[in-house]
Amino acid sequence: MTNTTGDTTVLRGQVLDGTLGSPIADGAVVVSGERIAWVGDAARLPDAYRSPGIRVLGGPGHTVMPGLIDGHIHISFGEARSEEELALYTPVEYRAIRAVWNARKVLRAGVTSAFDAATTYNVAASVRDAIEAGMFEGPRLAVAGRQLTTHQGLEDSFPSSMQFPPGQAGVLVRSRDEIVEAIRLQVKDGVDVIKVSGSSDSAITDEPLDSAAFTAEEFQLIAQETHRLQRKCTVHARSRESVLHAARAGFDWIMHASYIDDEGIELCLKNRIGITPTLTLLANIVDSAGESAGASIIDVFKAEMDAAAENLGRAYRAGVPLVCGSESGWSLVPYGQWHAKELEIFVKLLGLTPLQAIHAATDAASRCLPRWSGRIGRLQENYLADVLLVSGDPLQDIRTLQDPQRIATVMKGGRIVDTTTPIPPRRVWPYEKHRTFLPGTFHYNRETRSGEVKP
Template sequence: MSKTIFKNVQILDSTGTQPYLGEVLVENERITEVSPGVGKINDPNALVIDGRGQTLMSGLTDAHTHFTWDNRPFDQLGNTPVEEHLLSTIDSAKTYLDYGYTMCFGAASAKARLDVVVRDAINAGRIPGPRYRANGMEIATTAGDLVDSITQTADGVEDMRKVVRATIGLGVDNIKMSISGEEVTGTRSAEDTYITEEELQVAVDEAHRRGVKVCTHARSRDSVYLSLKTGVDVIYHASYIDEQGMDMLEAAKDRVFVAPAINWLVATLEDAGQFGYSHEAAEQAGYAKELDVAVKGVQEMHRRGIRVLPGGDYGFAWTPHGTYARDLAHFVNLFGYTEMEAIIAATSLGGELFGQADELGKVQPGYYADMILVDGNPLEDITILQDIKKITAVMKNGEFHRRPHENMIIPKEAHEPAMATV
């Protein structure tokens, strides 16, 4: 039996309790004991880590993940040859875990099987990566695609049924329906909707029949309506939701999740200029307007208790891999979340999104040992989670992906209760 004891750590358990000094015992892949205080947990056969007062917390969640986006501009995502694309997808999976993300919810794959292949390789232990729900290529109706090279097209109920079934047959956990526009395309407005209720309903029905979740690229008002009416599981963006849509969303809040991917809007306005899409062009296209209404919408969702999760469409040229925790700062600075609420959205709600609320997303007995050590207190400064140097260890499933520094490992002959550092 593999055992690890974390001593002298500030435990941020994602229950809403303030961090407290304590110890945590991991046996094999699960947390088996969490004890306040010092010197309560001892085992001569365990690997003992002196956390030196660092924060021990659950690994983070990205609810809108694109492993296969390889830091290219928006319109070039499908251009990478499959061999190189597999390698960059593997790199993306590792990068997420490097930065402390232990749960990722796939939001579309640029090629049909890349997500599935990489998920299976992670699960088999062949490559490092987070727990992952794999997706297929986006599905859109004719003239509703955002990037044609990464999108499947289906029109009408029977064609949609066939395409959805074929995608499910690849072994995906999720399917992605692209049902509204995106201003950067120049031809597909974020306020337009490109699918009928009947087409979306058959996609949802076919997916749910096979235990597959459905997520929608839904920026427009009507796309949010359709997502809620047809039973979609995760709504991405929801920028132009109105009062009626908000009421519908609140009525479904125990079933549905929202991931606004707000960093895409922020970065498109602030960071895309160096890639040829100037701030002026982004503003003229409508991104400043959309950011304003989207922020107000999520503030209202927060007020109504809607389950909103971070995940910012990372992997585009101006939202590169490794910048994932920018979302958490946006939750605090734009949406009005407290730091604790942002952490809970990124941890405990991730367990709910994965359908494993009693096993994932908290530092509690019985939960999987997916944890990170953080040099500092993210409740005082949420931005430290953007700094990989501050994430001093990453554990997934009871095994270290990134081990603590050797000077934090207590030799077996010196196993004594660690003194708290003040």
């Protein structure tokens, strides 16, 4: 390990504790060992922490805040460019090694904890355990297994003439018995959360407002069995109907919910259900228009962004908790680069204040990591010392948290993470990527008497 350890460190600057409480303009956070020992106004810093031998970091112009919690990553996905690359390419052994390598990027970006929302094979749980055992550096993880899906769900995207790929990040369930068996097997294998593919993607389904992959009774069965086994459950639910089913069933939180309606909002409030919108992936698709995605796909995701702005903004104003998540793991959201983009989207698109967005990426996001409940997400005495020292003021410009040069110090469990030693580029092996002749079809142009590539 290249990290350094100090018995006591004082971090100085504006203090944002992760809650919605008022910032401390000139504050101090004391870290002793792996935990936070004191938080308050710097003028009231106890004499015991004023010794010349104590390490002091930060000062004027800095902000001290909790480490970011990313409520939606996929550490096993390896920045796949397509469902085919994800499900069919790369041996499972290499996926695990690659995931550990990528976990270090996530931590260095200031993400000290994350929820892995679906895995290929059982890679995410293995990475979680290896990090927790001290074998490798990475964020604290809570993990789902392969998400439960039906033929109408997110993961069953391959032709029916072929078998369901073993490398897909889902498990196909065909009956109530198979649903129960899948839940029990994943709990046996050590997952923290059961994830369900409750709807398809808005780019695939013809009815984004009114479709669900499971019946209302099946949603109820999943929630009941998961909670009986003392686990949490979450759901990929973009459509109105899937949100309603999940909220009625008492799922612990919902992912996406772009087309949530007033009834869904009321159910979320009644059952204390939060939402992880995960708009960064959509935003990056829209921003990359003209690069690779087709115009029709761009229009679909623009429409979903517009719907999310209206519906999720209304949900938050009504009192539904929101959680920041990046969906890092796809090629559009590479590890270590886009984890703080969601905060900017929350501010610009959903109308949150920067303080509210930071809360959504720290304290509020801790609901996604039940194994660390009450120990992460806040700068509070006896919490784990997962701390960021930021050069600048994210309350004035929320994009500050996206600039790696502004992340002055990343601390996880009281240990300062090495963010300066460059991570060498790695070789990408042929078995990781699918190969094509051209990104389209080579058509003959009669006027130029030559060929041209068309999508």
